[in-house]
Amino acid sequence: MTQRGRRTVRDLRRGNRSALLRHLYFEGPLSRQELAGHTGLSSGSVSNVVGDLIGDGVVEEAGSVESDGGRPRVLLQVARRNGYLIGVDVGETRVRVALFDLALTELATADHPLSDSGHDVGQVVSLVLKGLTAVVREAGIDQAAVVGVGVGVPGIVEQGDDGPVVHGQTIGWDAVPLGALLRDGTSMPLHVDNGAKTLGQAEMWFGAGRGARNAVIALLGSGVGACVVADGKPYRGATSSAGEWGHTTLRVGGRRCRCGARGCLEAYVGAEALVERWGGAPEGASEEAAIAALLRAADEDDASARALLDETAEYLGAGISDLVNLFNPELIVLSGWTGLMIGPRLLPAVREATAAYSLRHPWDRASVELGRLGPDAVTVGAATLPLARFLDAGGAGAHGRDRVAGTTDFEPAS
Incomplete structure (x- = not known):
């Protein structure tokens, strides 16, 4: 007793x-x-x-x-310099690592493009570990002062016996024990979650979602994902795979998606799909450069570019209407680097299409807005994983290896 x-x-x-x-x-x-x-x-x-x-x-x-x-x-x-946070974005084309103080002021970064081997597990692990060493050295801090490392990845993240395991169907990862692989190369505490969910936490805490209790944060990058927030908490589903919005079916028998299915939303509105569907990008251009070229072409009255963007706005609106009708959010945030590039041009048409495809009652109480944290918000979101642990622990004992992703309430103050 x-x-x-x-x-x-x-x-x-x-x-x-x-x-x-x-x-x-x-x-x-x-x-x-x-x-x-x-x-x-x-x-x-x-x-x-x-x-x-x-x-x-x-x-x-x-x-x-x-x-x-x-x-x-x-x-x-x-005290912002009481400890430090590291966020890692394992993206579609690069691995970005950033070190922050506790106020999330960025102090050091390391960017490593992914080579032709793509998401080879060994390469990704090596680049993450290389980035961790680089940012700690650049910031000139003791590694022991790092509260923790958050890693945002594409795919479904579940907690295995030896730590987080990643199922990334679009990048060829099948039950990859990422937590254990990274733990072998660093003593810093690790937290791993889906990149869209880390982005969602960042937007809910510091960005466009702040103050909302029922929202969907949509990530549009090379691929497409979402973070569903219900009554202030992330909705994860039975196996933490809720929010795979990009793999909802937009057109039966449609374009082949990277996941292997046909007609997925991602196969029409993700950056990779947009570049393929347009076909007018400069040879050898990166996805970012290609999307920028697409927008310039539309501004110059290129008929094919304008038609593609008009169609994309309708596809996005139809996809968002599914979120409105299924989850009844008060807010949908379009974020991710692609979303922020095309959003300012397409947002009015996206809202119009969403209204046309949604049930009137839930749509009348919802809005679609752009994210506020910039194209690197996944990195910031990843850093909120160890930050959440720090706050939950009252600033003490925050250096344990237990994963906190999936247990954090998105409401800033409890």
Whole structure:
């Protein structure tokens, strides 16, 4: 009974630390009095917990503000250099690694294009590990100060006995034990999740989705994915594969998709598909350069480019209407590098097509917006995986190897 009581006290203390830390992180700087009002904790509890957080170097003073008739109130904030976060985007054409402080200020990056061997597992693991070493060296920090590494990957991520396992049908990965392979090359704590889901967490915490409780964050890159958020939490399904929006059927018997099926949405609106369908890109151009050329051609009144973009807007609207009718979101965010390139031009037509294909009642209460975190938001999102662990642990004991992706509530403050 005594041992059980000690566990309960410890858990309560960690819960209080986590609650205060989350409020300071997402809403700070705040005073002790404001923290008590936000969390419902007594002023004594707040003072004790804040004292511990300051003593541990997790929280620091950030000036003061005048109070009504009393002494100035000291403001508190999370100490941004108390630790560091690394985000990794295993994309379709490159591996990008970025190191951030706790405020998600980018301090160092490493970009490695994928060679002709594509997503050869050994090559990807090697590039990730090479990138980790490079950003730590560039930032000039001790590796022990890294709270954790988040990795966003294409495909379905499930938790295996030895860590995260990736099923990436479009890149030829079948039950790849990515967690174990990376763990053999680094001692830094690892967290792995689907790239669209990491993007979704970033947009919900810091971008266009902030404040929404029911949303879909759509990633349009070389491929297409989505993160479905229901009542403030990510919806993952029975095997964490929910959100494979790109592989919903748009046209029966249609174009062959990279997954092997026919008529998938991705086979019509993903960057790889757009470049193939247009056929007018400069020889040897990257996908980004090809999409930029497509947009320029449309601006110059090229009939084939304009027709392709018009059709793409309708396809996107039809695909979004499926999300509206199935999940009843209040918000759909178009993000990913392709989405942000074509979105400003296509958004009005996409909204019009969505309205035409959706049921009126749920569409009347929904909106389609562009993401706000830029083309590298998957990297930022990946870094939120160890950040979530840091906040959940109250800034302490955040260096464990347990994977946190899939357990995080997307609501910034709890």
